[in-house]
Amino acid sequence: MKKTLLALAVLAAGSAQAGVNLYDQDGVLVDLSAAAEVQYYQGYAENSEAKIKLDDGDLALNTTVAVTEQMNVLAGLAFEFEKSAVTSDELWVGFGGDFGTLTFGRQYLISDDAGIGKDIELGGDGLDFVQANGDQAVKYVFDNGQFYAGVSALLTEDGKKGTDDTTIVDGRLGARFGEFDARVYLYSGDDVASEKLNFIADEKIKEALDIEGFNLEAEYNMGAISLAASIGQVEYTLASDSSKSVDMDTASLAGSYTMGKTTFAAGYTYLSPESEDINTFYANVTQQLHSNVKVYGEIGTTDADNSEFGYVAGMEVLF
Numbered sequence: 001m002k003k004t005l006l007a008l009a010v011l012a013a014g015s016a017q018a019g020v021n022l023y024d025q026d027g028v029l030v031d032l033s034a035a036a037e038v039q040y041y042q043g044y045a046e047n048s049e050a051k052i053k054l055d056d057g058d059l060a061l062n063t064t065v066a067v068t069e070q071m072n073v074l075a076g077l078a079f080e081f082e083k084s085a086v087t088s089d090e091l092w093v094g095f096g097g098d099f100g101t102l103t104f105g106r107q108y109l110i111s112d113d114a115g116i117g118k119d120i121e122l123g124g125d126g127l128d129f130v131q132a133n134g135d136q137a138v139k140y141v142f143d144n145g146q147f148y149a150g151v152s153a154l155l156t157e158d159g160k161k162g163t164d165d166t167t168i169v170d171g172r173l174g175a176r177f178g179e180f181d182a183r184v185y186l187y188s189g190d191d192v193a194s195e196k197l198n199f200i201a202d203e204k205i206k207e208a209l210d211i212e213g214f215n216l217e218a219e220y221n222m223g224a225i226s227l228a229a230s231i232g233q234v235e236y237t238l239a240s241d242s243s244k245s246v247d248m249d250t251a252s253l254a255g256s257y258t259m260g261k262t263t264f265a266a267g268y269t270y271l272s273p274e275s276e277d278i279n280t281f282y283a284n285v286t287q288q289l290h291s292n293v294k295v296y297g298e299i300g301t302t303d304a305d306n307s308e309f310g311y312v313a314g315m316e317v318l319f
Contacts, residue, residue, distance in 0.1 A: 019031065019034060029065075030061070030063045033060045033318070033319075036319075037055045038315060040314065045306075046308055054081075057082055059081070062074075089133060090107050092106060100140060105137065108132055111132045111152075112132035112133065115252070116252055118256050127234065128248075130211060151171040152171070154167060166190065169188050180219070180220050191208040194207075194236075213233060224259065226257075228254045229251075229253050235247050246273055246274055247274065249270075262286070263286045263288075266283040266284075267283075280303075280304075284299070298313075
């Protein structure tokens, strides 16, 4: 039972993964994990210059406390270091058991896991639910090995960046059959803050969006080979003017081949805002120097207007 409960506890966490066990006694487990990732990055933006990019910096602390044979109490907190100011992106508590996990507080929503791309940075614009994290979040996750499901909600949260109160409900339903895994994500948000509205208005404006969308995904693993595909659609509507909206159709194909400690991957992303078609192709190689250390390189190209050839090289260290 203890192993089952611990596995369920991991499901409650967001991006954090256990790295070092700090304490394990009297039914109390405390784990600390961290990640540091730095890149030399050249994006698709026209006339942009290559630069060192602090892509990822995370520190997470999680605990599991066995209160009965059937139930654990869970808690987690995490910090982001991507910008000069350290911010807390997770602070939650909850319960875990054979019934699944139920957590409350600042955490990532179910939709944060959506997407099948094997890109590092250059997968291009694709599926974008805009917001998948918040302080007023409730999340439930269930996984019995073959079937899994989850639902989360961002309860009424103080408006940010010119929005009124933001509310979000999303969910996931999936199943595994041998090496085949299929799932669907659903998303519905009101008054979601966004600064990327130039596809609706003539220029970028800071205004809230109402968002409705889905993404259907499938993956198949054949030993060293992994194949994945997805198709989805997201409708963005100005919260202040429902006559201004756009449907974004998106699709992705990706595959990878692992040979020893080296993984080769390539993919394609399709995005169609109304009548425009944007196609992005990428390829990368990753070398696992250690179970906690990897280096990688990636190249990509897109036919979006005013774009350039992109490339990135980087290293990620987990501890």
